[in-house]
Amino acid sequence: MMLSRTSRLNLGLGACLSCGLATAAADAPSVHVYNWYDYIGATTLKDFQRDTGIQPVYDTFDSGEVLEAKLMTGRSGYDVVVASNFILPALIKAGALQKLDRSQLPNLKHLDPVLLEKIRANDPDNQYAIPYLWGTDGLGYNVDKVKAALGSDAPVNSWDLxxxxxxxxxxxxxxxxxLDAPAEVMPIALHYLGLSPNSSNPDDYKKAQALLLKLRPYITYFDSSKIQSDLSNGDICLALTWSGTVFGAKQAADQAGKGVKVEYSIPIEGAPLWIDNLVLVKDSQHPAEGLTFINYMLRPEVTAAATDLALTANANKDATALASAEVRNSPNIYPSAEVIAKLFTLQPQPHAIERVRTRAWSNITSGR
Structure with missing residues (x-):
């Protein structure tokens, strides 16, 4: 995950696209897609319909938990969804996804083998998931306000901040x-304590809970949807959030021209790496069209458009050169090999540990 990566587009965009495309001829072939609401190029859906004759019916979400619940209950009505790496094992185990017919995906040749290898931790044989966009969890901060509070030597590149x-x-x-995301924040706290971010030891979660409860009086809120706007407006000065959220806040702040300086850092101790993937739903009613859509999304120019809009790295080795210089040259969007080596992927936990983590998170957010 995961929850939404950025909130640069109005939530209504996906709905409007869906409504507009739904007016196409009723007998046209269709594909039903469920995606994060800021994760596709501005003209990609129209271009796809023009190029393939397939009508995309497009819905959006801003919560990975909502996506997981919808797929787990079955009969979601979707063919292709974009799922974060850490929920893939649960979806695969539950039989919610189809194995991909790779012979129908000639554009797989564009994928970065490094990202394919990374996703093996969640999709061992690369059978179900196609890496699409990826990024990190880290620290978004207001440069001037952090400096005013902590001085010029503030540890902005460390979780100590x-x-x-x-x-x-x-x-x-x-x-x-x-972030209001226990599956991401709790592992980060564990990692900071020198414990495995994917620990299955209940005692470790007690330690993470104790750390976060100690900090709770100083936390303004837990939320995954308003961090971007609050950072860009200067209403908060520090956030643990997704990389794309901070880049969107920085872009908005720069465009507003009110002197709010927003930056992002990947802490030197290491941070979560998330990968969002194109997958085919098991009970898809239009699997052939779903594969056509996935293959289309693997076109370098299509992926590059999503990268520029989401301000998020992609897994397409031939798309990066087509992205804007601002994006492809950013060391926080495309980290160095040294930084990538310190990134870790998150794993789903047994139900017993999930319950422990959920209870701990409830205590933390409520301050108990």
Missing amino acids: LFKEENLAKLSQCGVAL
């Missing part, structure tokens, strides 16, 4: 936000 109580106490005066 967030997890050291003396730092957070000062930053609380200008606003601190965390």
Whole structure:
């Protein structure tokens, strides 16, 4: 995951596209797609229909938990969805996804083998998932406000900025936000404590809970949808969030021209790497059209358009050169090999541990 990566587009965009495309001839072949609401090029759906004659019926979501629940219950009505790497094992185990007929996906040749290898941790034989866009969890911050609170030597490149109580106490005066995402925040806390981010030891979660409860009085809110706007407006000065969210906030702040300086850092201790993937739903009513859509999304120019819009790296080795220089040259969007080596992927946990984590998160967010 995961929850939404950025919120640069109005939620209504997906709905409007869906409504507009639904007016196409009723007898036209169709494909039903469920995606994050900012994860496709501005003209891609229209271009796809023009080029293939297939009508895309497109819906959007901003919560990975919503997506997972919809697929787990079955009969979602979708053919292709975009699923984050850490929920893939559960979906595969539940039989919610189809194995992909790779002979129908000639554009697989464009995929980056490094990202294909990374996703093997969640899709062992690369049978179900096609890596699409990827990024990191890290720290988004207001340059001037953090400097005012902590001085010019503020540890903006370290998790100490967030997890050291003396730092957070000062930053609380200008606003601190965390993703409302226990499956991501709890592993980061575990990692900071020197424990496995994918621990299956209940005692480890007690330690992570204790750390976060100590910090709870200084956290303004837990939310996954308003961090971008609050960062760009200067309403908060620190956020644990997704990379794309911060890049969107920075772009919005720069365009507003009000002097709000937003930056992003991948902490030197390491951070989660998430990969969002194109998958084919098991009970798809239009599997052939679904494969056609996936293959179309693998066109370098199509992937590049999504990268530029989402301000997020892609897994298409031939698309990066087509992306804007601003995106492809950003070390936070496309980190160095040294930084990538410290990134870790998240794994689903047994139900017993999920319950422990859920209870811990409830205690943390409520301050109990």
